Amino acid sequence: MTSYFTFRRISNQQVFTVEQNKSYIEIKRFLANLASVTFDRIDIVRGPFIVESEEDMTSQNEMAFIIHPKERPINGFWESRSPDMFEGCMADGARVGMSCGHAATPENIYRFCLTTLKDSNATFRCILCQTVWSLEEIIHKAGLSDDERIFFKHRIDEITSIISLEGRQPVDKGATNDLLRNCGRVTMGYSNIPNVPNIRACPKCFQFIEHRKGCKTMTCSCGHVFCFSCLRAAVGGSLSCGSYSSGCSVAPVQQIA
Numbered sequence: 286m287t288s289y290f291t292f293r294r295i296s297n298q299q300v301f302t303v304e305q306n307k308s309y310i311e312i313k314r315f316l317a318n319l320a321s322v323t324f325d326r327i328d329i330v331r332g333p334f335i336v337e338s339e340e341d342m343t344s345q346n347e348m349a350f351i352i353h354p355k356e357r358p359i360n361g362f363w364e365s366r367s368p369d370m371f372e373g374c375m376a377d378g379a380r381v382g383m384s385c386g387h388a389a390t391p392e393n394i395y396r397f398c399l400t401t402l403k404d405s406n407a408t409f410r411c412i413l414c415q416t417v418w419s420l421e422e423i424i425h426k427a428g429l430s431d432d433e434r435i436f437f438k439h440r441i442d443e444i445t446s447i448i449s450l451e452g453r454q455p456v457d458k459g460a461t462n463d464l465l466r467n468c469g470r471v472t473m474g475y476s477n478i479p480n481v482p483n484i485r486a487c488p489k490c491f492q493f494i495e496h497r498k499g500c501k502t503m504t505c506s507c508g509h510v511f512c513f514s515c516l517r518a519a520v521g522g523s524l525s526c527g528s529y530s531s532g533c534s535v536a537p538v539q540q541i542a
Contacts, residue, residue: 287305288306289302289303289304289305290302290303290305290312291348292316292329292348292349293349293350294320294349294350294351294352294432295350295431295432295436295439296351296430296431296432296435297431301319301320308339309329309336309338309339312329313328313329326352326354326355327352327353328351328353329348329350330348330349330436331348331467331469334440334468334469334483335351335399335403336348336469351430351432351433352430353432354428354430357390357391357395357427357428358391359379359426360425363381363382364380364382365380365382365388366380366388367388368380368388369388369389369390369393370388370389370411370412371389371412372390376389376390376393377390378390378391378392381426383418383426384416384419385411385414385418387413387414391426391428394423395423395428395429397412398418398423398437402437402440402441404497405444405495405497406444407441407444407445409423420441462541464493465482465485465486465538465539465540465541466538466540468483468484468495470482470483471483473496473514474498474499474500474501475529475530476501476514476529476530476531476532477532478501478532478533478535480535481513481514481535482538482539485516486539487505487511488509488516489505489507489509489511490505490507490509491541492505492506496513500530501513501514501524501529502519502529510522512525512533514526514533514534514535514536515533515534515535515536
């Protein structure tokens with residue numbers, strides 16, 4: 286029996302189905318063909334994250350996709366002759382002036398803000414003067430498509446609920462469980478354990494922790510040490526499932542009762 290992935294376009298809820306036996310690249314090409322756009326304008330989205338490999342698509346039946354704009358035109362009123370803050374005079378294309386007075390190409394602004402969100406930071410700051418740029422400014426000056434705009438807004442909303450600075454269990458359990466269920470998947474460094482949810486709730490204080498890189502050993506700000514894969518607590522400072530480089534089971538996606 287053939288299994289299918291279901292993909293929903295973020296901006297208009299249009300739905301496409303694709304056979305799961307296709308590779309990540311084949312699926313992107315298939316979606317691009319269905320949407321009548323070029324391959325490079327498609328990104329697959331899982332929850333609040335852009336899917337970057339086949340591994341991120343495992344054990345997931347429903348996902349979304351976004352379409353990037355063909356071009357990022359600049360309103361003449363915003364065009365600037367200042368050097369690009371990221372690439373200087375080597376930047377390809379016209380530059381847009383930001384509210385802080387510095388400039389960059391719309392594409393570089395988009396890529397920078399996308400990386401900022403990927404790093405779980407919902408505040409966009411100029412890299413030269415640290416002035417905060419509003420989402421509205423990014424939408425207009427980076428020329429975000431409808432899909433990108435909605436994706437950015439969703440990701441910002443998710444980031445604001447990821448970290449509980451006081452280490453308290455989040456109040457909105459529905460949103461919390463959605464985030465834990467729909468987060469991306471990573472492979473643990475050193476132990477090479479695949480398909481581990483990249484967001485976990487600390488088993489002791491329920492604070493959200495996002496795994497970006499490194500081994501499976503995790504120390505929460507509350508002091509609790511545990512394995513990010515199997516979630517078992519450390520004993521005497523050492524993981525009870527073996528060393529940081531040993532394999533272990535992957536605990537199911539957490540659900541806050």
